[in-house]
Amino acid sequence: MHIRLQPAARRAPQPRSLLKNRVHRASSSARLASSRYNQVGALQYDRSCYYSVMKKGPSTRQMIVDTALNQSVRLGLEGVSLGNLAEDVGLSKSGLFAHFKSKEALQLAVLEEAVGRYMRLVVEPALKKPAGLPRVRALFENYLDWIAGEHEAGGCPFVTFVQEFDDRPGAIRDILAKSQRQWRVGLASAIAIAMEKREIARRADPEQVAFELIGAALAFQTSLRLLGERGCRVRALAAFDRITG
Numbered sequence: 702m703h704i705r706l707q708p709a710a711r712r713a714p715q716p717r718s719l720l721k722n723r724v725h726r727a728s729s730s731a732r733l734a735s736s737r738y739n740q741v742g743a744l745q746y747d748r749s750c751y752y753s754v755m756k757k758g759p760s761t762r763q764m765i766v767d768t769a770l771n772q773s774v775r776l777g778l779e780g781v782s783l784g785n786l787a788e789d790v791g792l793s794k795s796g797l798f799a800h801f802k803s804k805e806a807l808q809l810a811v812l813e814e815a816v817g818r819y820m821r822l823v824v825e826p827a828l829k830k831p832a833g834l835p836r837v838r839a840l841f842e843n844y845l846d847w848i849a850g851e852h853e854a855g856g857c858p859f860v861t862f863v864q865e866f867d868d869r870p871g872a873i874r875d876i877l878a879k880s881q882r883q884w885r886v887g888l889a890s891a892i893a894i895a896m897e898k899r900e901i902a903r904r905a906d907p908e909q910v911a912f913e914l915i916g917a918a919l920a921f922q923t924s925l926r927l928l929g930e931r932g933c934r935v936r937a938l939a940a941f942d943r944i945t946g
Contacts, residue, residue: 762800769811774856778808815858834900848922913944
């Protein structure tokens, strides 16, 4: 999710590139080890893999997808029953299939919606912060809010999806892996800018710092959701300060 993390320009309607890169040249004082860090782009997602399922009945379709996403946070993508979903949205099962010809088509649309919500709730607010450490902090704190469920779905669907599809080859795994890989690369790119500006004094590979921040956020997920620990957000923010210090 490569980030220069600035609002992406609108284009003519077409499948958007997942994290379309823009060139950012690192200064000699913070030259990055890999050339991939010279590509710093606004977060966008390629919808070409599932664009074909979006053509019919957009309002009803959106209601179906929203309901399925909310259910999938608790049940997983595989756990969403088409029969129960149809009942919840007030459709017959055949009416549901008028919008999605297969369960996989529905799952792809749900994954797309999850990515879109992540953009809207985690990334886009961070774009309003100055590039550098304030933006990295905003990304991390918004990520914690996402995990805590302070949004429509009430939790992080990607944690559930990864558990389901990490060892299952196919289109869903490919798109999920791509989104998570590019989120990590994008976070690392934002960190690289903060390093250039000497707002992060630590000398480390930006990818390593991103890896540690995501690890701290996932520890927050376990502490909050499984263990019910009070104060785990304070611990996560303390981890942020140590990792970026």
